[in-house]
Amino acid sequence: MFAVEKIRADFPLLTQKINDQPLVYLDSAATSQKPQSVIAATELFYTQQNANVHRGRHSLSEQATTAYEKARDKVAQYFNVQSREIVWTKGATEALNLIACGLTEQLDKNSSIVITPLEHHANIVPWQQLALKTGAKLHILPLEADATFNMSACIEFLKQIKPTVLALTHASNALGNITNLSPLLSTVKGFNTITVVDGAQGAMHLQPDLNILDCDFYVFSAHKMLGPTGVGGLYGKYERLNALLPYQTGGEMIETVSLFNSTFRDAPAKFEAGTPNIAGVIGFSAALDYLSELDKNAAYDYEQGLFNYAVNKLNEIDGITIYSNLEHNIGTICFNYKDEHPFDIATLLDGFGVAVRSGHHCTQPLMVHLGINGSVRASFCFYNTHQDIDIFINALHECIALLD
The missing domain is CATH 3.90.1150.10 (Aspartate Aminotransferase, domain 1)
Known part of the structure; x- marks a missing residue:
């Protein structure tokens, strides 16, 4: 029971x-409530561990870095992927924008992007902007009158379009409808389509094994998974991830900097410019612990x-x-x-x-x-x-x- x-x-x-x-x-689809263990973990960081992560050689910085990277490992374990394939972001919205902006040089006027009418605006507007920047054509996956997908019609549609990018939700934030992803992802695999799944609603309730799901990118938000607000992440297959352009630039994500040129580190550091939400990540780590015990x-x-x-x-x-x-x-x-x-x-x-x-x-x-x-x-x-x-x-x- x-x-x-x-x-x-x-x-x-x-x-x-x-x-x-x-x-x-x-209203948990908007944001989930937080268990006491998450609240306590955030408080503990600020009262006993507060320091910036990476590069610091004093004890507090090393403790913070260990806890921060351990959280990344927990996310990777949760989704059954590699730690280097997890990028920290402010949430699913920033993760989707990161992908869309990062693909700018990979698309052109001959490219096509397929989205669905079910999507949250965060999985529509970035693709509209990418289409405007690159000249790519935006297509809409057909949806039945009752907001469900006729799978055979959708598969036929994808075979005709052969999309460069397919972006779709794992579960609708408005309706709760679960998308049957496997046949859609399988259909476009032969076209070398870049597949993006919005997991903001699906990540906690469905806890997908991303090795089995086999999408190229999957985004999530901590605050819909018992964690703090202002934290989320992006899973990306490592080759796909490293092929993206940097979304933001600054400290932490660079390898070398001169006054005229810079080089960037490999993923995930390539996409984590500046001081991150360390307390939020550590709070999310506690949320993942809680979920793992259920x-x-x-x-x-x-x-x-x-x-x-x-x-x-x-x-x-x-x-x-x-x-x-x-x-x-x-x-x-x-x-x-x-x-x-x-x-x-x-x-x-x-x-x-x-x-x-x-x-x-x-x-x-x-x-x-x-x-x-x-x-x-x-x-x-x-x-x-x-x-x-x-x-x-x-x-x-x-x-x-x-x-x-």
């Missing part, structure tokens, strides 16, 4: 009240149980429309009530202590595809309970009564 009450005790924020009501936090399969099954329970409850309410794929989902429900504005629903729910997200979720093209201006999003994590969902549903009934 999944010991959710024991787990909840590790997350101090979950015990507070909002508007005099017990907090029901259903039963991965039990946590996933528990989240799926919460998701199905919530879906069933929502389906009992007349006027609710759910847009999420209910069969392949990480535990996120995107819905609306009649023609009520999602902001109104979310604001009223907050009065009952229920935290959900509302709006377009940084997926305006997807909202246009669905024919809506926005939606309410409830996203679950393994620290949520069935009681959370009951409170959410009861509060939603109260909100509807106020609106009708």
Whole structure:
């Protein structure tokens, strides 16, 4: 049995009240809550270990460097890849921009970039900018009316385009839909396509083995994996990674500097200019420790149980429309009530202590595809309970009564 009450005790924020009501936090797709061990690790760094990493020869610097690089090793172990294939960034957004900017000299007017309508803006805008810079043509993978992929149609599309770059999400941040990546990645392998997967939502819930997934790049954010904000990373196959141009320049990433020329170090240092978010990385290291102690399969099954329970409850309410794929989902429900504005629903729910997200979720093209201006999003994590969902549903009934 999944010991959710024991787990909840590790997350101090979950015990507070909002508007005099017990907090029901259903916004983990935006950012996950942090266990006490992550908070303690960050505090410990600043109170007992604070020093800059690399090159320092005093004890504090060497301790900080060891902890910082040990975190990189943990990420590599988590995804089953090599440590030298992990680059620290501010998050998935910066990682995607790093890739797109780094590919500038590899694309030209004969190149093609394929994205999907499901993407977060962070996996759309960088590719638009790369197309503008290089003259490459941007193509959109076909999406069904219900925001799912017809796999045979997508495969045929990719065979016709033979893309230079294919960028797609592992799981939709707005809908929670899980993308069936394997057939798409396999289709383009023979075209030497550069494959980029946005793992901001998938990294924690799905914990992919990137050796098996076999994409060229995979990006993630620590704050969606129980870690601090302002930290994330990029996995890249080493040859693909080293072929990218530097995204930023400055200290740490250089090999030699003269007044007229500079040479750069190999990855990952090549992409880590300046002083990094050391405390954040060390906090993320503690988050990875926490995740490693969980039963991965039990946590996933528990989240799926919460998701199905919530879906069933929502389906009992007349006027609710759910847009999420209910069969392949990480535990996120995107819905609306009649023609009520999602902001109104979310604001009223907050009065009952229920935290959900509302709006377009940084997926305006997807909202246009669905024919809506926005939606309410409830996203679950393994620290949520069935009681959370009951409170959410009861509060939603109260909100509807106020609106009708």
